[in-house]
Amino acid sequence: MKTGCSIGxxxxxxxxxxxxxxxxKAESSPGSRQIQLWHFILELLQKEEFRHVIAWQQGEYGEFxxxxxxxxxxxxxxxxxxxxxxxxxxxxxxxxxxxxQILHKTKxxxxxxxxxxxxxxxxxxxxxxxxxxxxxxxxxxxxPTASSHFHFPPLxxxxxxxxxxxxxxxxxxxxSRESLNEVTDRKTNASEQDDLSSDWRRSADLxxxxxxxxxxxxxxxxxxxxxMLPVFPMPGMYADPHSxxxxxxxxxRGSLLNIPISPALSLTPTVFSYSPSPxxxxxxxxxxxxxxxxxEMKHYLQxxxxxxxxxxxxxxxxxxxxxxxxxxxxxxxxxxxxxxxPIKLQPPPMGRKNRERDQSQDEEQITxxxxxxxxxxxxxxxxxxxxxxxxxxxPTSDEDLDSSxxxxxxxxxxxxxxSPREDPTRQxxxxxxxxxxxxxAVSSASSRPPYPNVATxxxxxxxxxVTKDYSVDAASVEKKEDSLPPKLRLKRLWNGERQTxxxxxxxxxxxxxxxxxxxxxxxxxxxxxxxxxxx
DNA sequence: GGCGGAAAGC
DNA sequence: GCTTTCCGCC
Numbered sequence: 001m002k003t004g005c006s007i008g009x010x011x012x013x014x015x016x017x018x019x020x021x022x023x024x025k026a027e028s029s030p031g032s033r034q035i036q037l038w039h040f041i042l043e044l045l046q047k048e049e050f051r052h053v054i055a056w057q058q059g060e061y062g063e064f065x066x067x068x069x070x071x072x073x074x075x076x077x078x079x080x081x082x083x084x085x086x087x088x089x090x091x092x093x094x095x096x097x098x099x100x101q102i103l104h105k106t107k108x109x110x111x112x113x114x115x116x117x118x119x120x121x122x123x124x125x126x127x128x129x130x131x132x133x134x135x136x137x138x139x140x141x142x143x144p145t146a147s148s149h150f151h152f153p154p155l156x157x158x159x160x161x162x163x164x165x166x167x168x169x170x171x172x173x174x175x176s177r178e179s180l181n182e183v184t185d186r187k188t189n190a191s192e193q194d195d196l197s198s199d200w201r202r203s204a205d206l207x208x209x210x211x212x213x214x215x216x217x218x219x220x221x222x223x224x225x226x227x228m229l230p231v232f233p234m235p236g237m238y239a240d241p242h243s244x245x246x247x248x249x250x251x252x253r254g255s256l257l258n259i260p261i262s263p264a265l266s267l268t269p270t271v272f273s274y275s276p277s278p279x280x281x282x283x284x285x286x287x288x289x290x291x292x293x294x295x296e297m298k299h300y301l302q303x304x305x306x307x308x309x310x311x312x313x314x315x316x317x318x319x320x321x322x323x324x325x326x327x328x329x330x331x332x333x334x335x336x337x338x339x340x341x342p343i344k345l346q347p348p349p350m351g352r353k354n355r356e357r358d359q360s361q362d363e364e365q366i367t368x369x370x371x372x373x374x375x376x377x378x379x380x381x382x383x384x385x386x387x388x389x390x391x392x393x394x395p396t397s398d399e400d401l402d403s404s405x406x407x408x409x410x411x412x413x414x415x416x417x418x419s420p421r422e423d424p425t426r427q428x429x430x431x432x433x434x435x436x437x438x439x440x441a442v443s444s445a446s447s448r449p450p451y452p453n454v455a456t457x458x459x460x461x462x463x464x465x466v467t468k469d470y471s472v473d474a475a476s477v478e479k480k481e482d483s484l485p486p487k488l489r490l491k492r493l494w495n496g497e498r499q500t501x502x503x504x505x506x507x508x509x510x511x512x513x514x515x516x517x518x519x520x521x522x523x524x525x526x527x528x529x530x531x532x533x534x535x
Numbered sequence: 536g537g538c539g540g541a542a543a544g545c
Numbered sequence: 546g547c548t549t550t551c552c553g554c555c
Contacts, residue, residue, distance in 0.1 A: 036547075
């Protein structure tokens, strides 16, 4: 019966699933690897076998009912090695979640609580498929089904996992896959679809712009240093029709172009615009975007490139991410951006003038070899965000999908609190919207990218400009050649000869670029020229 | 049943 | 920092 208590909840190897540390820390518990109650609750909710003990409330987004408080407490107690655990204590723990906005109480309903997935899961698992109860099994209810896929840390120790049973008499070893399989066994009717869209929108809508300082914010801040993402159980899991992710965002191409979210979600800009995720590789966001609008995708990617450029991020930064997270982006990365990375990231040798000007920044100049760690450290600190009780927002069913895209815009622009830069969910990864550089500021005003994280950057413009600027530099160098002092002219001449060398280097650079980005870079020549000229 | 303060434990 | 434990209060 008693399976023992695990201290390290994190499944290691044996479980077959590996999760990022922050997945165990959840919203905020640095250093704590103990499973958290809400994780536990979710896991129980995820499992069919506990439906009699705890279950999602029909028709209520994220709401669940503890049908057997004592049993839940017992399970929790066993999980935590607290035999004295009872519902009173457990409920106290749950009440602590109120302030964190992880949970709130459904008033008037006994033993009924409601998850705030907006802050709890959505930010971390935007691809999670949230479905209203009834449409899916216990394991994939109003909760992000990702809980199935994501497979919250096993209720018990890895060893117990290995044994396949953690709870008395129950086949808790049921794999997440099995759980997921159940999903497809149930049909989603039209009304549910409505609910879905509504729920999703509500979730999405509330997620970013109104994300209170609560969980989401704190959590993400804390996860800042963590590598995000491995929300996907196994790299081997590709297209899983039962997965909430549909196609797992694995390095497969298919994942990019076909990520069925939820029946109601489809791949609307809404969903992704509203779900900036720290744990979400921009690749996925972009992939989804790309899916519905290649042009916008392009812009988005360009913006990414800009981010990289602005912060001297190296493409090498990306490989640091779990392989199955980053790769998706690459195949779709527009050549323009591809090229930008190696060049911009490897700032050309500066002339004395530039050297002097940039001297102050020298410490921050990073060679591609050094870049990996940089990421978002230069991003402005998160500013205060509006705090609003998200649960109060009940979108009308009509305003939903049709206006979702529009709402994206509005919310992005109207709600100052949701500046991508401020979005804590971005803190953790490379593609945080950079502090708007001067040259992008202008474009930001004129563009209204549907992607929050690109909001202030007009990628196309910026990208063009990058290229253009270099071209101009090179051209102007030639034009002014004559006016140069003989000494300098000689130098230029010499540089011209060296250009061949540089070209070779460029070749290497491009190689790397291609390897890293998988695409070729048209901008390189101009930049290389500039490099040569400057040197 | 539910809430939340307080203190202690981990 | 999160949870447990205890407890008074509503």
